[in-house]
Amino acid sequence: MSTSSSAAQPADDSPGTGRHKAGAFDIRNFIGYLLGLYGLVLTLMGLFGDKELDKTGGVNANLWTGVALLVVACGFMAWARLRPIVVPDHSDTEGMDRPVGH
Numbered sequence: 001m002s003t004s005s006s007a008a009q010p011a012d013d014s015p016g017t018g019r020h021k022a023g024a025f026d027i028r029n030f031i032g033y034l035l036g037l038y039g040l041v042l043t044l045m046g047l048f049g050d051k052e053l054d055k056t057g058g059v060n061a062n063l064w065t066g067v068a069l070l071v072v073a074c075g076f077m078a079w080a081r082l083r084p085i086v087v088p089d090h091s092d093t094e095g096m097d098r099p100v101g102h
Helices: 027-048 061-082
Strands: 019-021 086-088
Touching: 027 061
Parallel strands: none
Antiparallel strands: 019 086
């Protein structure tokens, strides 16, 4: 006698279902990390470096660009966390070891 309740069903990313998340190999994580690194450097330069306000019309360009990059980086990281890419363990082309027609 088997029960088929939804509570007994494994989640999509649990072991044994043939699916897992891309995780650290998701391109959105790489983009988020790089933008975050550049944003951090620019924010620190805007806070502690030479502001050169006469060249930018009185605006601290490094600071505001760094803050904007940090916000976009957080957006990429949140996107990757909230909508992960699910990768199947096996390919749909199993059994096709040779090209068709040969």
